[in-house]
Ligand SMILES: Nc1ncnc2c1ncn2[C@@H]1O[C@H](COP(=O)(O)OP(=O)(O)OP(=O)(O)O)[C@@H](O)[C@H]1O
């Protein structure tokens with residue numbers, strides 16, 4: 001066994017992910033930001049937004065749920081572990097920082113996928129037909145990793161106060177929802193809004209989910225997928241790089 | 252024989268303050284190396300650089316020949332660590348913490364389970380293994396952390412003040428475990444404040460002060476080195492000629508204190524031999540003889556400049 005081999009490191013990353021699932025899924029802030037917020041918004045908009053048809057609204061809300069849940073756990077893990085002094089333990093273990101980040105991403109992505117699967121069941125229960133299951137599956141899978149990597153990037157400032165990071169991530173997360181074609185169709189966005197929308201990975205996810213349910217889309221499907229892949233790679237590389245630098249300042 | 256740990260020119264600077272200042276030393280296979288120094292001397296910072304927790308600002312470290320800068324994973328695979336601040340996952344049970352370590356070090360499941368059972372038993376934690384660490388006392392946490400460090404049977408163990416703040420029982424348990432491990436061949440790097448502990452346990456000690464190593468040697472040699480002039484107390488059952496006593500080989504001075512003589516010796520071994528033959532010549536039996544060697548405490552205070560003579 002070569003401890004530094006990629007296969008070994010991926011297996012150790014999975015150990016990190018399992019630990020995260022055990023510990024962090026049930027922490028208060030994760031539950032609140034991860035589940036109750038989207039459910040709350042879901043209800044608020046489905047009551048207030050009667051002018052929008054269900055088949056427009058539901059895919060957007062699914063995308064939003066995935067976004068909120070995938071970014072619920074990931075920003076908090078590093079600050080929590082820094083505070084609890086468990087990060088020092090991980091730093092002395094034969095695992096690379098890249099593998100730690102990958103494990104945290106996996107845990108966070110699985111949380112997002114799980115909760116989103118529940119909203120999918122709700123959507124199906126409400127009678128929405130699923131036209132392109134494979135597209136939906138791959139879009140959700142990719143985007144879950146993309147968003148969790150984004151969440152980990154938000155944790156890069158080396159503060160060990162989780163609430164600071166939570167605040168920062170809320171500041172970024174909420175505006176993103178409004179420029180990503182969830183409540184306002186992309187066709188109706190002004191030019192500046194469009195310019196912002198193309199920079200948000202959530203835009204491409206929403207477009208794909210909507211395509212999966214209604215067949216309608218704004219960007220061509222391959223472009224949506226390619227954009228999600230590009231964002232995922234970019235965020236993952238960024239998260240690994242930033243944490244390689246900030247980890248020594250946390251322990 | 253190559254060193255298990257080879258540190259050369261190790262340096263760490265925190266915002267303009269040099270916490271560790273170009274230190275170099277080797278730790279040999281099979282020894283217990285004590286790392287001593289006053290608060291803030293740079294012990295923890297050094298330990299963290301040796302174990303790859305924080306990057307060094309200069310110098311290099313190799314562990315069993317693996318360069319910490321180039322191959323950190325290979326180096327880290329070879330040692331276990333008990334850090335200064337307690338850090339098991341409090342939301343997990345002892346068992347879950349151990350299984351996490353097993354996976355991070357790549358142990359197979361059966362071996363991990365067997366090792367964990369053994370270690371929990373040895374460290375007296377078997378009954379609490381399925382309880383969350385949150386509810387553990389400080390001593391129990393520290394014992395668990397030791398178990399986590401030992402799970403993969405490392406050939407090298409780092410401990411940063413493993414017994415500070417623990418009661419006598421936990422301290423004894425940990426120290427006797429360290430001794431047993433060392434007997435079985437584990438090399439140990441131990442940071443401590445406790446001179447008694449270092450004196451009894453360590454083959455060699457390094458003393459660090461303000462980021463610099465001021466001495467490295469066996470405790471007995473360090474003690475011998477700081478005080479060339481030893482004190483010997485002796486008493487005889489009859490009168491002896493004082494002027495002759497002073498002129499004996501190895502003795503530089505003698506002073507009467509009640510029924511004892513306080514002797515200053517530049518060569519304690521020679522002095523004791525002289526005293527024995529002297530007592531024979533004068534028919535005065537030795538009732539009492541006591542050498543007052545400097546303690547490691549004296550060495551420490553002298554070398555770290557906290558004693559103002
Ligand atoms: N993360 C850090 N940031 C800034 N300064 C630090 C940091 N860690 C340590 N120092 C400084 O480096 C110096 C050495 O600290 P270190 O913790 O290594 O001492 P120590 O010998 O372990 O002391 P103690 O016996 O109290 O544990 C101190 O002056 C300390 O203030």
Ligand SMILES: [Mg+2]
Pocket residue numbers: 294295296335411
């Ligand atoms: Mg210290």
